[in-house]
Structures are given as C-alpha cells and as structure tokens.
Amino acid sequence: AALLWGTVLLACSCGPGPPRVGAAPLLAATYVLDDVNGLGREFDGIGAVSGGGATSRLLVNYQEPYRSQILDYLFKPNFGASLQILKVEIGGDAQSTDGTEPSHMHYENDENYFRGYEWWLMKEAKKRNPKIKLIGLPWAFPGWIGKGENWPYDYPDITAYYIVSWILGAKQYHDLDIDYVGIWNERAFSSKYIKLLRYTLDKHGLEQVRIIASDRLWEPISFVMMIDSELHGVVDVIGAHYPGTKTVPNAVLTGKKLWSSEDYSTFNDDLGAGCWARILNQNYVNGNMTSTIAWNLVASYYEELPFGRCGLMTAQEPWSGHYKVESPIWITAHTTQFTQPGWSYLQVDGHLEGGGSFVALTDGLGNLTIIIETMSHNHSKCIRPPLPNFSVVPQRATFYLRGSFYMVETLQVWHSRLDFESGHSNLFQQLHPVNVWKGRFSLDLNVDEVYTLTTLKTGRKCAWPEPPPPQPFPSSYKDDFNIGNPPFSEAPNFADQTGVFEYFINASDPGDHVFTLRQVVVQRPITWVSDADQTISVIGNFKWVNMTVTCDIYIEKPRDGGVFIAGRVDNGGIYVRRTRGVFFWVFADGTYRVTGDLAGQKILMKGRAGVRDNAWHTQALNIQGNSASGLLNGYPLWENVTVPNPGNGWAALGTRSFELAQFDNFHVE
Numbered sequence: 001a002a003l004l005w006g007t008v009l010l011a012c013s014c015g016p017g018p019p020r021v022g023a024a025p026l027l028a029a030t031y032v033l034d035d036v037n038g039l040g041r042e043f044d045g046i047g048a049v050s051g052g053g054a055t056s057r058l059l060v061n062y063q064e065p066y067r068s069q070i071l072d073y074l075f076k077p078n079f080g081a082s083l084q085i086l087k088v089e090i091g092g093d094a095q096s097t098d099g100t101e102p103s104h105m106h107y108e109n110d111e112n113y114f115r116g117y118e119w120w121l122m123k124e125a126k127k128r129n130p131k132i133k134l135i136g137l138p139w140a141f142p143g144w145i146g147k148g149e150n151w152p153y154d155y156p157d158i159t160a161y162y163i164v165s166w167i168l169g170a171k172q173y174h175d176l177d178i179d180y181v182g183i184w185n186e187r188a189f190s191s192k193y194i195k196l197l198r199y200t201l202d203k204h205g206l207e208q209v210r211i212i213a214s215d216r217l218w219e220p221i222s223f224v225m226m227i228d229s230e231l232h233g234v235v236d237v238i239g240a241h242y243p244g245t246k247t248v249p250n251a252v253l254t255g256k257k258l259w260s261s262e263d264y265s266t267f268n269d270d271l272g273a274g275c276w277a278r279i280l281n282q283n284y285v286n287g288n289m290t291s292t293i294a295w296n297l298v299a300s301y302y303e304e305l306p307f308g309r310c311g312l313m314t315a316q317e318p319w320s321g322h323y324k325v326e327s328p329i330w331i332t333a334h335t336t337q338f339t340q341p342g343w344s345y346l347q348v349d350g351h352l353e354g355g356g357s358f359v360a361l362t363d364g365l366g367n368l369t370i371i372i373e374t375m376s377h378n379h380s381k382c383i384r385p386p387l388p389n390f391s392v393v394p395q396r397a398t399f400y401l402r403g404s405f406y407m408v409e410t411l412q413v414w415h416s417r418l419d420f421e422s423g424h425s426n427l428f429q430q431l432h433p434v435n436v437w438k439g440r441f442s443l444d445l446n447v448d449e450v451y452t453l454t455t456l457k458t459g460r461k462c463a464w465p466e467p468p469p470p471q472p473f474p475s476s477y478k479d480d481f482n483i484g485n486p487p488f489s490e491a492p493n494f495a496d497q498t499g500v501f502e503y504f505i506n507a508s509d510p511g512d513h514v515f516t517l518r519q520v521v522v523q524r525p526i527t528w529v530s531d532a533d534q535t536i537s538v539i540g541n542f543k544w545v546n547m548t549v550t551c552d553i554y555i556e557k558p559r560d561g562g563v564f565i566a567g568r569v570d571n572g573g574i575y576v577r578r579t580r581g582v583f584f585w586v587f588a589d590g591t592y593r594v595t596g597d598l599a600g601q602k603i604l605m606k607g608r609a610g611v612r613d614n615a616w617h618t619q620a621l622n623i624q625g626n627s628a629s630g631l632l633n634g635y636p637l638w639e640n641v642t643v644p645n646p647g648n649g650w651a652a653l654g655t656r657s658f659e660l661a662q663f664d665n666f667h668v669e
Contacts, residue, residue: 026396026444029353033346033360033370034402040345041257043361044085044237044290045133046280046336048074048297048312049262050121051089052139052185053096053528054495055311059300060117061318061492069464070315070323074298075128079462081312081329082336085133086125087261087293088118089185090166092140093500094525095532096185098301098573100496102489104166106520108144113169115489115502122176133341135293136166137182137215143523143658152526153190160193160200167206182212182261185528186241189214191224191231198234210236215261218243222250237261240289244385245282247289257290264294264328265310266383270418270425272310273327274380277373277416277450280335281357285350294328302495302650304542306573310383318492320471330416330428330461331450338369338414338454354395356445368405369454372397376447379420398442406439411453418448428461473541478667482515491517497572497579499535499655504662513552513616516662519655529574534598536576536654538569540668548669549651550620554662555588555613562587562656563663567623568649569598582643584621584630587656588613594630594641598654604628605641616664 050056059070073080091101102115113119125132141152145159152159163181170176181197183189194213201209213235214221225232238251239261251258260283266272276294283289299311309316312332315323339361346360356374376392401408413431434441434453443451452459479491486503494501494517504518519535540547547567555561562585569581579598586592592609596602609632611617620631629639651668655661 026394027354028396028398030398030400031348031358032400032402033348033368033405035346035362035405036403037347039362039364040347041288041290043339043341043343043345044257044259045341046292046332047083047085047087047133047135048294049087050118050297051091051096051101052137052295053089053101054099054301055097055296056117056121056298056300057099057495058318058493059298059315060120060488062315062323063318063321066321066323066467069467070298070313071124071128072462072464073313073325073329075125075132077129078337078458078460080325081332082129083125083132083332084336084341085135085291085293086122086297087135087137088122090136090138090163091116091118092138092525092528093142093521094140094527095498095574095576096139096528097307098305100498100500102500102502103142104169105162106142106500111165111169113173117488119170119174119176120488122170123174126176131340133179134176135180135182135212136178137185138163139185139528141526143525146526150526152184153193156190156193156196160197163197164200164204164206167201167209168204178209180210180212180237182215182239184215186216187528189216189221191228195230195234212237212239212259212261215239216241218248218251222248222254225254225256226250242382242384243283243287243289244387245279245286247287252288258288259291259293260287260289261291261293262295263292264382265296265307268299268309268311268314268326268328270327270420271379271381273331274375274418274448275382276328277331277334278375278380279382280331281350281359281371281373284345284359285357290345302538302542302572305495306575317470319474321468322470323467327418327425327427333428333459333461334414334416334450334452335371337459338452338456352395352397352445354445355390355392358397366404367455368401368408369452369456370399370411372443372445372451372453374445374447374449379418379448392447394447395445396442397445398440401436401439408436408439408455410435411441411455412457412459414452414454414459416450417446420448430459430461472543476669477540480515480665481517484515494537494539495572496537497576498532499537499658501537501663506662513554513662513664516554516664517666518662519660521658522660524658530577532576532579532598534600534654534656535658536579536598536652538572538650538652540651542650543648544568544650545648546624547651548620548622550618550665550667551653552616552618552664553586554616554664555586555611556660556662557588558613559588560656561613561659561661563661564654564656565619565621566652566654567621568643568646569652570646570649580646581649581652582621582623582628584619585656586611586617586619586632592630592632592637594628594638596643604643605638607638609637
C-alpha cells in the first residue's frame with residue numbers, strides 16, 4: 001500500500017529535496033501522525049556530562065569573551081546546542097577517565113563547597129537556561145567513606161550522608177536545585193543503599209530530588225526492581241549506558257522512565273555527528289528512552305588523554321582562546337531547539353521504509369515537531385557498542401497529520417546534510433517552509449541527512465565571531481601560585497591524574513612560600529579505575545621533546561615522604577598506572593632517584609641528596625635528546641643519564657604516595 005501511494009504522489013511532492021531529473025522512482029512510503037488515541041511517553045530532554053572525569057578541566061582557564069561564548073554554544077536556548085540537561089560528576093578525589101575531580105569532603109571532618117569547577121559550570125548553565133535539569137553522579141569516593149575498604153556500601157548511612165551533603169551544599173552555597181542523583185557510575189548498586197539514600201533525601205526535605213539507577217546496564221537493576229517493590233518505589237528512572245538504542249523487556253515492564261543516561265563518547269567529527277543523530281532518534285524509536293545524555297559536554301582536556309575530542313564541541317586551548325563548534329552541536333539543536341522536557345512523543349513506529357527513523361513530539365497545545373534522520377551504517381558508528389548492518393536508501397516520505405494536527409498549514413524546516421565525500425557538510429540550515437495540504441506533505445530524503453519540521457518559529461543558528469587561531473602550549477611557562485583569592489581551587493592548566501593539587505595559603509611561612517600548590521589527598525580513594533599509587537599532575541604540550549623543568553618542593557611527610565618533577569610524561573587518565581617518562585624524585589630520608597616510570601620500578605640512577613622533610617628545596621630536571629641531568633638547590637646532583645624513551649610528553653609533578661606536599665615557582669622551558 002505504501003509503495004502504491006508513493007507512485008500516486010510522485011507528482012505532488014511539496015517538500016524540500018534535491019531535484020531528480022530523469023531519476024528512477026524513489027522508494028516511497030506514508031506515515032500517519034495522530035494524537036486521537038493518546039500520546040506516547042513524556043520527553044525528558046537531551047543533555048551532556050561534565051566529569052567522569054575532569055573533561056571540563058581546561059574550560060575554566062579560558063579568558064573572556066571566549067569562555068562565555070563556549071558556554072553560550074552549549075547552554076543558551078535557541079543559540080546552539082540548547083542543552084536541556086547537565087549531568088556533573090560528584091568529585092571523589094580519584095581518576096575517573098581523564099583526570100581526578102576534587103571531593104567536597106577530602107576528609108571526614110572537612111566540608112568545602114567551592115572546590116573544582118562543576119559548581120561554577122552548573123551556575124553558568126542555569127544563568128543561560130533557568131529550566132535546565134541538573135544531575136549529580138559519583139564515579140569515586142574519598143577513602144574515609146570505606147574506612148579502608150575499596151567499597152562504598154559497607155557503611156551506607158555514611159555514603160548517603162556524603163551524597164546528600166553535596167546536594168544540600170549546592171543549594172546552600174550556590175542556590176542550585178539538583179533534580180536527579182545517581183548511585184555509582186558503571187559499578188555495582190546496593191538496594192539497601194538506594195533505599196537509605198531515598199530516606200536520607202526525604203529526611204533533609206529533598207523529596208523533589210529523583211533517583212536514577214544504576215547508570216550501568218538494564219540488568220540486573222530492572223529485574224531486582226520487579227521483585228523488590230520497595231526498591232521499585234524509590235527508583236524514578238532506569239538509566240543505562242551505551243544501550244545501542246535497545247532496551248530489555250524487564251525495564252519496560254517496570255513502567256519507569258527509561259534513559260540512556262550516558263551515550264555517544266565518540267570523536268566529534270562528522271562521523272561522531274552521524275552517531276549522535278542516529279541515537280538521538282533511535283534511542284526512543286527502538287528503546288523507549290526519553291532522554292539521551294552525551295559523554296562528554298565539551299572536550300576541555302589534553303587531547304592525548306583517553307578519548308580525546310569525544311565532546312560535543314572542542315575547547316582544549318585556554319592559552320590561545322581557540323575553540324571549535326563541532327557538528328554534534330548542530331545535530332543536538334535539531335531536537336533541543338524545537339522541544340522541551342515535558343513534551344510528549346507521539347505513538348508512531350518511527351522506522352522509515354528506506355532506512356533511518358523519525359520521531360514526533362508535541363507540547364499538547366497544538367505544536368508539533370518532527371525529527372527525521374537517514375544516517376547510513378558506515379557514517380553513524382558510535383564508539384560502542386558494535387553496530388549491526390543496515391541499509392539506507394534515498395526515499396520519499398509522505399506524512400499525514402491527523403487529530404489536533406490536521407489544521408497545521410505550514411511547517412518550518414531545518415536541515416543538515418553530512419557530506420563525507422567533499423567534507424563540506426551543511427549543518428542546521430533553515431530551508432523554505434513546507435506547505436501542508438489537507439493534512440499531508442511529502443519530503444524527498446537523501447542519505448546522511450537530518451530534518452526538523454516544526455510549528456515553532458523560534459529556531460536560530462547563532463554564531464560568535466571566529467575565535468583566535470590555534471596555538472601550541474607556551475614553550476616557556478611559569479606559575480608562582482601567588483594568588484590570594486583564586487576563582488578556582490586548582491591552578492590553571494595542571495591536569496591532576498591521581499591525587500588533587502590545590503592552591504594553598506601557607507600561613508606559617510613568613511618568607512617566599514606563602515602561596516603554594518599542595519597535594520591534599522592522604523588516603524587512597526574508593527577508586528573507579530586503577531589510580532596510581534603515586535599522585536601526579538601533568539601540564540604542557542604532549543609533543544615536547546627537550547625541556548627543563550624547575551620547581552621548589554616541600555616534603556611534609558617525615559621519613560618515607562617524597563616528591564618528583566618529571567618530563568616526557570606519556571600517559572594519564574585511566575592508563576595512569578602505566579605512565580612512563582623521566583622522573584626525578586627526592587625523598588625525606590635524604591636520597592634521590594631517577595626513574596623511567598611513575599611506578600618507580602625502572603631505576604636509571606640513585607644516590608644521596610641531603611634533602612629533608614619540612615624544608616624547601618629547588619629541583620631542576622633537564623632533558624636533551626637521549627640524555628638527562630638533575631640539579632638540587634642550584635648544584636648538579638646527577639648528569640648524563642641515558643633516557644631512551646619515551647621520546648616526548650608532558651611535564652609533571654607529584655608525590656611518592658597519598659601524602660601532603662607543596663610545590664612553588666613551577667617553571668618549564
């Protein structure tokens with residue numbers, strides 16, 4: 001029937017589409033959009049994750065106006081991505097993919113709601129879109145919560161108190177209302193803990209905060225909710241990660257909202273845009289998911305860390321001001337600029353006969369938005385899971401508007417075409433409106449396209465002037481950390497990979513070291529991945545080969561304390577344990593070592609240095625070609641040590657263990 005209709009309609013297409021002179025008849029099909037028999041599920045919004053971890057690290061260091069421009073592209077309604085949800089990491093002092101994010105409670109008797117940058121980011125998002133929904137989710141926890149065990153559920157009352165304190169602090173110190181909270185990212189859940197978390201939220205007047213579980217897979221959480229009515233009563237949303245647009249029967253049977261609470265995670269070129277376009281539609285069409293959240297919001301971390309440039313846009317050069325509005329931003333706009341959380345999906349099958357998909361949403365007040373995607377298999381592969389084969393062909397789609405949409409006369413049209421041959425994609429262009437004739441219109445759809453057809457006239461493709469051109473990290477860089485009232489707790493451009501390095505005011509020092517950088521994590525956290533046994537923060541240009549790193553250091557831990565400076569550091573993120581480079585260590589027992597790795601197992605040189613704890617010393621490390629040398633307090637300590645590999649990498653500083661130590665007057669040349 002569909003093909004027959006198509007043949008009749010070939011002569012009366014009234015939608016945009018490429019002219020087809022003498023082309024073979026297109027595959028044609030018809031689709032009905034009707035609300036007479038009720039609506040589908042409620043739409044909950046499209047969002048992105050900052051964190052999991054340290055993915056927005058470099059964003060905060062951008063100078064104005066560039067920092068605000070980046071935030072506008074992400075959050076400002078009808079400007080760019082117009083995001084409807086922001087999900088942030090509840091920092092846990094541990095490595096959570098591309099770095100560590102600081103906890104609001106490093107220690108049991110410690111509370112500070114100004115650490116890190118997620119508070120700032122949530123406020124900037126709310127400033128632009130007061131309606132944006134906020135989610136908090138922990139990846140890791142400070143060590144004291146587990147009382148020495150690498151597990152957050154042995155003392156569930158402590159863990160619940162810790163999480164609820166973060167939500168209360170968001171309100172008390174930043175006037176931020178957290179809408180949703182998760183359990184433990186991609187790790188085990190505890191039914192007892194989830195129930196206790198609900199109880200603790202309610203006890204503190206946070207009844208409006210909803211619980212998402214379990215930010216991993218659809219199972220076993222869905223099954224456990226089916227057999228545990230109390231758990232079923234306290235979980236509001238089942239969130240799965242990278243579901244491949246599919247759900248499972250148990251999840252649907254719970255009757256709960258289903259979200260893809262982390263997805264995408266794909267390099268942000270046009271292939272990434274194709275992935276994003278496909279899953280934004282098909283997560284609902286195939287899997288009943290009413291929200292999709294991208295990891296990550298903005299690629300603001302050194303690109304050589306794991307999953308470089310897997311953000312909706314790229315802002316990894318605060319020193320130059322350069323940033324790039326990538327194509328996934330405009331794919332997002334196809335949905336977010338023409339919908340709002342609280343709208344409803346229409347009950348449609350959503351599969352196009354020639355491949356691809358469509359969704360239709362309404363505000364229940366007569367407005368209608370249709371989003372169509374025709375992404376081909378090879379141009380829409382996400383990083384995970386593997387994508388089964390399918391085919392998409394050029395086609396003609398005819399839509400019949402019924403029910404309350406029958407009287408719609410025109411639809412605004414927004415169009416993107418990802419062009420993988422020329423590389424000149426058309427992104428989020430407004431075309432001539434479509435005339436709807438007696439509740440009917442047709443569209444010629446090519447492959448790798450996205451269309452939005454909508455009754456709303458509010459869409460905008462906005463642009464700030466071009467940012468400055470890209471520049472490498474400065475080849476000479478100094479930081480004396482002399483800042484009395486820093487806007488952020490961390491020094492610019494340092495990317496902590498194990499441990500947390502914070503500005504510190506050294507009130508007991510009458511001399512030159514009042515303002516320092518201090519490593520503050522003194523107990524191994526409840527980790528998400530394998531953090532190193534040492535702490536480390538990296539900085540600079542990964543391509544650096546020859547360099548001199550100088551820093552004043554202060555060991556606070558007697559006897560077995562120790563610190564290092566390093567160059568040619570080749571790893572970080574989830575791979576931090578296997579980091580290699582040239583590491584120059586000094587220890588509180590008066591010895592020194594030079595090693596080829598962070599773990600300290602590849603010893604290149606060792607000896608006596610005369611260093612002691614609780615005194616300032618100056619270390620210098622010089623690497624030229626295959627040779628390295630080290631100075632202590634201005635005098636040569638070791639020289640001509642052969643350093644065959646790695647051949648390049650960042651500069652770094654850090655400590656021997658989870659211990660307090662201070663750094664000052666850092667300089668890399």
